[in-house]
Amino acid sequence: MVEAWSDLCDRTMLEAMQDTFEPRLSQRVRQAILLRLPPDEQRRLAAQRGMAVFMSIRGQKAFRRSWVRTVNAIWQAAQDDSTGLTYVSKRLTLGGLYASVFLYWLSRGSDSAGFEAFVDRRLADVLRIGRLKARFGVATAKPETVAG
Template sequence: MSQTPLDPVKQQLLDAIIPHVAFDGWAPVAFNAAIADAGVDPAVARTICPRGAIDLAIAFHEQGDAAMVAALDAADLTGMRFRDKVAHAIRLRLRAIPDKEAVRRGTAMFALPHMAADGARLVWGTADAIWTALGDTSDDANWYTKRLTLSGIYAAVVLYWLGDDSTGGQATDAFIDRRIDGVMQFEKVKAQLRDNALLKPLTMPLARLMAGIKAPRRDMDPDLPGVWRDPT
């Protein structure tokens, strides 16, 4: 997966806004300060970022995803269990964050009711980036359930990480492992229920229904959460 590089002016604004976010959040006052610091024409800045600081907060998150994918591509995952690859990807995503306070402020902003859809899309995009980078080839309902489950894990990890003051983030590392272990146990129980002959009459109708669900096509609207990304 590749990401189109940011417009150079947008990159200037993003670099300029970060120092202000810690004090003002991803707010209009921070956006205006970034415009002044970057020496960008205000009309040009508002054309590139119609939603102001919100557009820069989204770009900040997506740059982190791209940095994580690049780190995953360069990593040697040979011999790792798949659960460990996922855990490693989450850790790489956290390491790709250059400013913890910017994430704290962004988390608060995207938790607001009118911003929740944007926040959910970004978390889903992170989960999709991880699965795609790890070579996920599912094209049925599993495509969605994998990303939904990982979205929940990643969102919980970020909240835990924001409050973690342990040495070297050891507490967060342990939390990541616990969350993934919990999901693996749940998947094991699901498999046991699915294979239970006594429950077949109950599970088969649902299995048939799920079999009809397909992953998004590459030609779908790219603004929809979780659609295929162009690999070129």
């Protein structure tokens, strides 16, 4: 049941993002995250209860499936069309970013301004890491394409 609810939240976010014309990928990712994790107290309480189910021994596989689907849905909502290693690295990067954002949202998501600022800082961190890699010659995608 919790996995189906998570999927419904993903589809709702995808629907809301259909008419997005933001040119920057990072801003589309930001918008998708903010739509996926709204400042709605009822949604946060439901997510907290759902996480209790996901973290049980029987729920961990469902949690992994839901997490991967959500990360993929965010990239789909952001209209990312990467392939190959870039596809994988972007999803891994977003998976980590989304973990920190999700935990912040669970604990302090009712403060929408604080939450948005936290999301912005996490996205800026990813861009900064991409720029550092490029500076030191580490093979990677362009910084703007890593987080958007």
